[in-house]
Amino acid sequence: MGFILGSAIATSLGKGFLAIRKSGHLCVKTHSQDYTDYSGREKAMEVRTDVLKAGVRVLIVDQWVETGGTMKAAIKLVEQQGAVVVGVAAVCIENSEGGHWIRERYKHSHCVPSHLQPQFDQQSLQSFKAFQSIESL
Numbered sequence: 007m008g009f010i011l012g013s014a015i016a017t018s019l020g021k022g023f024l025a026i027r028k029s030g031h032l033c034v035k036t037h038s039q040d041y042t043d044y045s046g047r048e049k050a051m052e053v054r055t056d057v058l059k060a061g062v063r064v065l066i067v068d069q070w071v072e073t074g075g076t077m078k079a080a081i082k083l084v085e086q087q088g089a090v091v092v093g094v095a096a097v098c099i100e101n102s103e104g105g106h107w108i109r110e111r112y113k114h115s116h117c118v119p120s121h122l123q124p125q126f127d128q129q130s131l132q133s134f135k136a137f138q139s140i141e142s143l
Contacts, residue, residue, distance in 0.1 A: 008068035015067055015095065026053045026066075026080045037086065041079035044072040051076070053083045060088030067095045071116075074104015081112075101127045 009025045016023035029038060029050035036052035043049050058064070064084050071077050071094070081091050093113040099105045101123060108114055118126050125131050 011069060011095075011097070012067035015065070024053065024057050024064075026051055026083060028052075037083055039079040039083045039086075041075045042073075043075055051079050051083065053080075053087075055087075058084060058087040058089040062089040063092045064089050065093045065095060066091060069097050071096050071099040071102075071105055071108060073100075073102055074107055077108060078104065098126050 009023075009027070012025070013023045025032070029052050032052050032054060035055045037055055038050050038052045040048065040050050066077065066080050066084065068077060068080070077094060077096075081094075084091050091112055093115065094108050095114070096116045098118050099108060099114060099116045122131070
């Protein structure tokens with residue numbers, strides 16, 4: 007979903023879009039970066055080698071930053087090619103170790119109001135508890 011959000015933001019800003027994808031999803035020559043995802047699984051992500059150049063300014067967009075592993079890998083891929091990460095945007099950046107790492111080092115923006123942040127961090131929104139499951143209807 008991050009690439010859908012990223013492409014929409016790029017279009018609205020009139021800027022280019024470059025997908026950073028999980029390993030094996032791009033059909034061109036790539037740079038790869040290993041990372042550990044939110045469930046503890048070792049994975050790799052890739053970015054094409056022919057787009058990012060020294061000094062290019064990049065906003066990295068993803069839907070959710072839980073542990074920060076995916077975002078850190080994306081940042082490394084961008085910075086290893088000499089480009090500059092000017093910010094991180096997400097629907098939610100959790101108050102995890104990885105979330106704090108991103109907040110301390112990069113401009114960032116997310117959509118979660120501060121009074122709801124603890125519920126997002128626990129991945130349990132109180133307002134959802136009012137909904138009945140289909141099975142109980």
